[in-house]
Every structure is written in structure tokens, then in C-alpha cells.
Amino acid sequence: MSDPTRAPELTARAAALDAADPLAAVRDRFVLDDATVYLDGNSLGALPAEVLPRLADVVTREWGELRIRSWEESGWWTAPERIGDRIAPLVGAAPGQVVVGDSTSVNVFKALVAAVRMAPPGRTEILVDAATFPTDGYIAAAAARLTGHTVRPVPAAEVGAAAGPATAAALVNHVDYRTGRLHDMGGTTAALHAAGALAVWDLCHSAGALPVALDADGVDLAVGCTYKYLNGGPGSPAYLYVRRELQPRFDSPLPGWNSHADPFGMAPGYQPAEGAVRGRVGTPEILSLLALEAALDVWDGVTTEDVRAKSLALTDFFLDCTAALLPAGRAEFVTPAPHAERGSQVSLRCAGAAEVMRELTARGVVGDFRPPDILRFGFTPLYTRYADALRAARILADVTEGTA
Structure with missing residues (x-):
């Protein structure tokens, strides 16, 4: 009352x-201005002050003056892994396990298909959070069609208990986008592993707002956006986490030249690179990547x-x-x-x-x-x-x- x-x-x-x-x-x-109370950072974070001068330098000097030389001299080529290592502490990951690039949806697809391919043989189903953000459900259905599996929606709190000998992997939201409910990452992941399944987590509504412990909780793969609580800007690239022990087995359904062991060799056959680089596909989104890198400066201290x-x-x-x-x-x-x-x-x-x-x-x-x-x-x-x-x-x- x-x-x-x-x-x-x-x-x-x-x-x-x-x-x-x-x-x-x-x-x-x-x-920010004092005339507005901005309570929509869970959809689009506010603009960090350092982004505009950084982008001005990227456009006028790195692109405008150095041009193609900036792939090496300005560190453009290594930006996906370098920025991934800056995000890593915010999601409880050691360096070398996070790569930045592509959209959240594309990374969910990569992670889920790769998880299914790494699952024990004979597994036939993918569990998905029943209240998931719609795109995750669409991607799960597409991944199931591609791999010959079926999708079974389950309430997020029941995913661990629902996993069984038929479960290949589960895709779960850490925080429900409608209700704001936080789910038990450690307990759910442990239950999935006990059933022989892999855990894929969507961190879009948690990373940057609360501690995430990917390494400590034994998460297999995770995906998150950077334009919400990480304030990377509209359409800023997403990130993909692949646990270090799984990286040699990570078989991306989208193998591109950027994830090739010798990207400039232009070989007709695909040979994946080592480490988190396997999560890359095509040419990085340099302008938005470097805007995100500047945005992450707000986390200093x-x-x-x-x-x-x-x-x-x-x-x-x-x-x-x-x-x-x-x-x-x-x-x-x-x-x-x-x-x-x-x-x-x-x-x-x-x-x-x-x-x-x-x-x-x-x-x-x-x-x-x-x-x-x-x-x-x-x-x-x-x-x-x-x-x-x-x-x-x-x-x-x-x-x-x-x-x-």
C-alpha cells in the first residue's frame, strides 16, 4: 500500500x-544530462565520453592517413582477441578464451552447434530456456535442424534437472530479459555436466551488471552482447567464450578466413587456428570494435x-x-x-x-x-x-x- x-x-x-x-x-x-533519468541501459548503454575522440582518431588518422597499414601498425588485426581479453575479467574468464566479433545471434549459433558437435555420440536433444529471448529460440531451432537434433523448451530453473542421457547441450539465459530473474549458473552447469551435456550461457543481461564466473563455474561456452551494460554502442559486436580445454575441439559451423591457421595463405582447404581465434569468421568490424575498446575504459578501477x-x-x-x-x-x-x-x-x-x-x-x-x-x-x-x-x-x- x-x-x-x-x-x-x-x-x-x-x-x-x-x-x-x-x-x-x-x-x-x-x-549524460540531469534532465533525463536513463533506466534503459539493459537495452542500450549510455555513451562513454572517451568514445568520440577515440573514433575521431580511428577515422582521421588510422583509416584516413595510415589506411591499410593500420591492420598491423594500429593493431586492427589483433583487436578481436585484445578486446576479448579486456572483457574476460568482467565475465570471470582467464585471458585467451574470449573473442569479440559478429552479432550475438551469430555467436549463439556458433556456440550451440559447436557444443552439439562436442557432445557424446547418441545425444538427440537440445534443451533451451522456455522463456528465452526469441532469437535464442530461433537459433536453437536452426541448430537442431542442422545437426539432426530436437529442441525441448524447459524453464531455466529446471534445465539441470531435465537433462538426461539424450541431452547434448543446453542454452540458458543467465538473466531473464523480461523479469530480471537471475538463474543459477554454477548449479545448472554442474547438473548438465553430470548428465554428460554441455552448457551454453547467454550473458546479455548479466555481464557488466553483476559478477559472472565462467571459469569457476565450469561453463563450456558463453555468448554476450556489448551494447547493454558494457556500453559499447548500438550494434557493437558481441563476444564468444570458449573454455580453454574445449578449444582444440571447437568446430565452428561458420569457418571463415579469419579463423584459419594461415589466413593469408589463401589455401582452398580449411585448417582452424589455435585458441580463441577459432571463434572468428570474417573481417572484423573495426570501427565498432574500437569504439567498444574505448568504452571499456570506464571500467578502469x-x-x-x-x-x-x-x-x-x-x-x-x-x-x-x-x-x-x-x-x-x-x-x-x-x-x-x-x-x-x-x-x-x-x-x-x-x-x-x-x-x-x-x-x-x-x-x-x-x-x-x-x-x-x-x-x-x-x-x-x-x-x-x-x-x-x-x-x-x-x-x-x-x-x-x-x-x-
């Missing part, structure tokens, strides 16, 4: 929390543990604010309350959600809407303030009261 009398208390709490925030200064590394602590504190505070300020019965919390089950977003079920989000955006609070009735608010701890959370809750209360 709403309690507007708590507004002064909430204002004081927001000010105290912002004053004590160890990540407060990181906000200055982004291009930042730990994922501090990010996670602030994420939980921010979402706790927002939940408290909305519970206190929203008209009773106007919204239902969909995101789990327990910290162990929560990513870095808050999802609310609300009648007329599309209209509510349009009005929120018009009033300077940017989240997003997922049909039929979900409001999503993504909290990026690197730049979101507690005062932003309170302002968003106040405006949401005004809007929902007006649309009741």
Missing part, C-alpha cells in the same frame, strides 16, 4: 546513499563486486520507493525480491503499460515496455544515482495515478 508521507524520508535516504556511493565519480565518464553491491542497493531502493509512492494495486512486481534471484533490472506488470511508458518517457524517465504489460527499468550502477531511482518512482506514481 502506498504511503506518500514517506517522501521526505526517501529524499533524505537518496541523498545519503549518493553521498556514500563509491562509484559516484564514474558517472562523469559518460555523456571498477570491480564487478562493487557494481553488484550498488545494483542490489539501487534496485532495493527503487522497490521501496515504488511500494511507498505508487497508488495501491496499480503495479505488480515481477522481478524477484531475493538478491540471489535478481539481476539489475526491475520489471513491473501494469495495466496500460505501453501508454504508461510513453508518458514516462515524455516526462524524462526512459525505461522500456515489453508486451503485453511489462514495464522494465534497467539500473546501470556505473551511472545511475539513487536520486534518479527516487525521481523515476515519483513520476511513475504520478503517471499511474493519472491513468488509473
Whole structure:
């Protein structure tokens, strides 16, 4: 039940929390304005300030002056692995296991087909998170057709228990894109391995928002985008993780000249390179790759543990604010309350959600809407303030009261 009398208390709490925030200064590394509360970093991260000057140099000097020489002299050729090694600590991976390039969808396809090819013989099914982002489901179906397997949708929390002697691999989302629910990577991966299956994880809604432990959890392959919590920009290339022990067996369904052992030998037959390079396909997306490299500078001196602590504190505070300020019965919390089950977003079920989000955006609070009735608010701890959370809750209360 709403309690507007708590507004002064909430204002004081927001000010105290912002004053004590160890990540407060990181906000200055982004291009943001105080007129907007930006809570859609789970779809597209804000612009890091260093990206524009870096891209200007890439375009005017590296491309405009050095031209073809930049493949060697500016490090263009090695960018996919170099930038992969910068992402690796954010996903709990040692160097040499992450390569950047292609879209998330393409990398999901590479990872899932490769996982099925590495599975023990006689396996006939691929498990997929039943509530997965649609593209993952489409790719899983295509991978199954290509490899002669079937797809069995299973709730993410039940994937480990559902795996059996017929399971070749499972594709699971670390955080559900609609609800913000965080799933048990370590436990699910261990259960899949006990059944003889491989684990492929989609990190799109977790990497950069909370600690990920790919190596420690024994994950086989993982894929993630870089334009959400990693702030790489619209269409920035995705990344592919292949556990070191599996790299010699990684058989990509998209073997391209960039992953050849001798890419400039131009041999008619394909011979895969060693290591994470096997995840490459064609010519790297240099402009977006180097924009991403500059964007990753915002992580200098930042730990994922501090990010996670602030994420939980921010979402706790927002939940408290909305519970206190929203008209009773106007919204239902969909995101789990327990910290162990929560990513870095808050999802609310609300009648007329599309209209509510349009009005929120018009009033300077940017989240997003997922049909039929979900409001999503993504909290990026690197730049979101507690005062932003309170302002968003106040405006949401005004809007929902007006649309009741």
C-alpha cells in the first residue's frame, strides 16, 4: 500500500546513499544530462565520453592517413582477441578464451552447434530456456535442424534437472530479459555436466551488471552482447567464450578466413587456428570494435563486486520507493525480491503499460515496455544515482495515478 508521507524520508535516504556511493565519480565518464533519468541501459548503454575522440582518431588518422597499414601498425588485426581479453575479467574468464566479433545471434549459433558437435555420440536433444529471448529460440531451432537434433523448451530453473542421457547441450539465459530473474549458473552447469551435456550461457543481461564466473563455474561456452551494460554502442559486436580445454575441439559451423591457421595463405582447404581465434569468421568490424575498446575504459578501477553491491542497493531502493509512492494495486512486481534471484533490472506488470511508458518517457524517465504489460527499468550502477531511482518512482506514481 502506498504511503506518500514517506517522501521526505526517501529524499533524505537518496541523498545519503549518493553521498556514500563509491562509484559516484564514474558517472562523469559518460555523456549524460540531469534532465533525463536513463533506466534503459539493459537495452542500450549510455555513451562513454572517451568514445568520440577515440573514433575521431580511428577515422582521421588510422583509416584516413595510415589506411591499410593500420591492420598491423594500429593493431586492427589483433583487436578481436585484445578486446576479448579486456572483457574476460568482467565475465570471470582467464585471458585467451574470449573473442569479440559478429552479432550475438551469430555467436549463439556458433556456440550451440559447436557444443552439439562436442557432445557424446547418441545425444538427440537440445534443451533451451522456455522463456528465452526469441532469437535464442530461433537459433536453437536452426541448430537442431542442422545437426539432426530436437529442441525441448524447459524453464531455466529446471534445465539441470531435465537433462538426461539424450541431452547434448543446453542454452540458458543467465538473466531473464523480461523479469530480471537471475538463474543459477554454477548449479545448472554442474547438473548438465553430470548428465554428460554441455552448457551454453547467454550473458546479455548479466555481464557488466553483476559478477559472472565462467571459469569457476565450469561453463563450456558463453555468448554476450556489448551494447547493454558494457556500453559499447548500438550494434557493437558481441563476444564468444570458449573454455580453454574445449578449444582444440571447437568446430565452428561458420569457418571463415579469419579463423584459419594461415589466413593469408589463401589455401582452398580449411585448417582452424589455435585458441580463441577459432571463434572468428570474417573481417572484423573495426570501427565498432574500437569504439567498444574505448568504452571499456570506464571500467578502469571498477570491480564487478562493487557494481553488484550498488545494483542490489539501487534496485532495493527503487522497490521501496515504488511500494511507498505508487497508488495501491496499480503495479505488480515481477522481478524477484531475493538478491540471489535478481539481476539489475526491475520489471513491473501494469495495466496500460505501453501508454504508461510513453508518458514516462515524455516526462524524462526512459525505461522500456515489453508486451503485453511489462514495464522494465534497467539500473546501470556505473551511472545511475539513487536520486534518479527516487525521481523515476515519483513520476511513475504520478503517471499511474493519472491513468488509473
